[in-house]
Amino acid sequence: MSSQKTKTTPDIIARECIAVRVRILSRVITKIYDEALRPLGLKTSQMNILVVTARLGVVRPAEICSRLKMDMSTVSRNVDRMKAAGWLKVVADEEDARARQIRLSRKGSKLLEKASPAWEEAQIKAKELLGPAGVTSLLEAIENVRRAA
Amino acid sequence: MSSQKTKTTPDIIARECIAVRVRILSRVITKIYDEALRPLGLKTSQMNILVVTARLGVVRPAEICSRLKMDMSTVSRNVDRMKAAGWLKVVADEEDARARQIRLSRKGSKLLEKASPAWEEAQIKAKELLGPAGVTSLLEAIENVRRAA
DNA sequence: GCACAATAGTTGCATATACAAATAATGGAA
DNA sequence: TTCCATTATTTGTATATGCAACTATTGTGC
Numbered sequence: 001m002s003s004q005k006t007k008t009t010p011d012i013i014a015r016e017c018i019a020v021r022v023r024i025l026s027r028v029i030t031k032i033y034d035e036a037l038r039p040l041g042l043k044t045s046q047m048n049i050l051v052v053t054a055r056l057g058v059v060r061p062a063e064i065c066s067r068l069k070m071d072m073s074t075v076s077r078n079v080d081r082m083k084a085a086g087w088l089k090v091v092a093d094e095e096d097a098r099a100r101q102i103r104l105s106r107k108g109s110k111l112l113e114k115a116s117p118a119w120e121e122a123q124i125k126a127k128e129l130l131g132p133a134g135v136t137s138l139l140e141a142i143e144n145v146r147r148a149a
Numbered sequence: 150m151s152s153q154k155t156k157t158t159p160d161i162i163a164r165e166c167i168a169v170r171v172r173i174l175s176r177v178i179t180k181i182y183d184e185a186l187r188p189l190g191l192k193t194s195q196m197n198i199l200v201v202t203a204r205l206g207v208v209r210p211a212e213i214c215s216r217l218k219m220d221m222s223t224v225s226r227n228v229d230r231m232k233a234a235g236w237l238k239v240v241a242d243e244e245d246a247r248a249r250q251i252r253l254s255r256k257g258s259k260l261l262e263k264a265s266p267a268w269e270e271a272q273i274k275a276k277e278l279l280g281p282a283g284v285t286s287l288l289e290a291i292e293n294v295r296r297a298a
Numbered sequence: 299g300c301a302c303a304a305t306a307g308t309t310g311c312a313t314a315t316a317c318a319a320a321t322a323a324t325g326g327a328a
Numbered sequence: 329t330t331c332c333a334t335t336a337t338t339t340g341t342a343t344a345t346g347c348a349a350c351t352a353t354t355g356t357g358c
Contacts, residue, residue, distance in 0.1 A: 009265045010203035013196075017268070018275045018284065019182040020197045021291040024218045026175035027315080028294055033168040034316085045344065047162075048169045054159035062306060069173045071346045076308060078344075098306040098353045116158045119166070126167045129297055130290050135167065137286030141279050142170040145177055148278055176345080183346085194314065211336060220316045225338060227314075247323045247336040 029126055036122035040115050046082055047119070049075070050104065050112050053088065059102045060093065069146075087111055178275055185271035189264050195231055196268070198224070199253070199261050202237065208251045209242065218295075236260055 014020075033044040042050075052067055053059050061075050068075075079102060082088045087108035093099035104112070127135050163169075182193040191199075201216055202208050210224045217224075228251060231237045236257035242248035253261070276284055 008203075009261055010200045013200045013265075013268055014204055016272065017197075017200070018272060018279070018287070019178055019193050020200070020217070021288060022171075022175050022178045023193070023197070025291050025294055026171050027218050029168055029171045031316085038317095043343070044168050044172070048166075048172070051159045051162045051166070051169070054157075055163055060306080068169070069176050070344095072307065073309080073347080074345050080308095081343075093306095096306075096354070098351095100307075112158055116162075119162055123165065123167060129294055130167070131293055134286075134290035134293055137282075138167070138290050139170060141283035141287050142174050144280055144283055145174055145278055180346085187347095192313070209336080219314095221337065222317080222339080223315050229338095230313075242336095245324075245336075247321095249337075 028129070032125050032129070033119070033122040036118040036125075037115060040111065040118060041085075042111065042115055045078060046087075047112075047115060049078055049082065050087065050108060050115075053102055053104050054109070054112055057103065060099050061102065062099070064102075082108075177278070181274050181278070182268070182271040185267040185274075186264060189260065189267060190234075191260065191264055194227060195236075196261075196264060198227055198231065199236065199257060199264075202251055202253050203258070203261055206252065209248050210251065211248070213251075231257075 030044050033047070037043065037047060048068055049064060052064055056063070061072065061079060064070070064075050064079075065072050070078075079088060079090065083090050086105055089103045089105050091101050091103075093101050130138060179193050182196070186192060186196060197217055198213060201213055205212070210221060210228060213219070213224050213228075214221050219227075228237060228239065232239050236254055238252045238254050240250050240252075242250050279287060
């Protein structure tokens with residue numbers, strides 16, 4: 001009762017809303033990585049897909065969706081662009097005619113290697129921005145979400 | 150040295166990258182709010198602008214940018230849409246012919262009031278998803294970013 | 299084997315987002 | 329006061345994002 005804060009609808013939302021904050025964070029952090037990756041012609045979103053694909057060797061779009069929590073249509077079009085850029089190879093899945101198999105092309109592989117220093121540079125900046133405690137707590141919070149969703 | 154983890158480029162990035170995680174979080178959280186707000190024809194992004202405007206009474210686009218860390222061009226077009234929807238009134242700034250003054254219309258005001266329960270519902274879900282510790286640590290991390298940027 | 303639900307993807311549509319370049323007005327320095 | 333850097337905003341272009349509706353295929357229950 002001691003702290004007299006305004007309590008109109010906009011004030012409450014402004015003070016507490018998780019969505020605004022998460023979205024601000026996403027914009028700020030994405031910008032850091034995008035800037036670092038720009039010389040490579042690569043965007044953060046695309047790098048994420050590249051990484052998932054590289055780790056799994058072969059992926060289906062649906063797998064990318066579930067790992068990155070993206071809409072199928074978003075993945076579909078991102079993959080199109082990356083295929084057009086020559087970074088991904090997409091072929092039909094033998095076992096399921098509905099599905100596709102996505103792999104890195106050699107060009108995609110090389111790109112990822114070349115992107116490594118840029119990513120590291122961005123990663124360092126992001127850590128500085130969040131602070132050590134911020135980083136660990138953030139990752140922890142997100143681990144919850146990943147498991148739940 | 151005890152834990153033998155893979156250390157190829159994609160593995161390192163997948164294991165540590167802050168950007169992927171923040172972006173996943175943003176997508177998942179945004180979805181919660183978007184779903185709650187959908188019946189009102191309002192999106193999370195627009196709600197954020199509505200709230201900033203409501204709190205300040207009169208805002209310039211540049212002020213919205215700096216508070217929400219959005220690009221000016223993004224704000225410009227979002228405001229356009231919201232003006233077209235009849236939620237915002239935009240007039241020239243008397244003191245600076247370059248600038249605009251943005252206010253809520255009565256319709257915008259009412260919308261925000263009507264959105265309040267939906268927001269609260271989403272806010273509760275978001276909190277459940279993150280857990281109490283997740284929420285506090287997240288807000289803390291973001292406060293750093295806000296101050297820094 | 300057939301009807302039908304579930305699954306995998308694509309496409310139409312609309313918003314969101316940012317960079318770069320352009321426009322326009324302000325403010326300050328010479 | 330004139331020139332110029334700065335500031336406020338818009339517009340062109342491209343990617344990112346998600347919902348809804350659609351196609352195609354698989355698997356399932358009968």
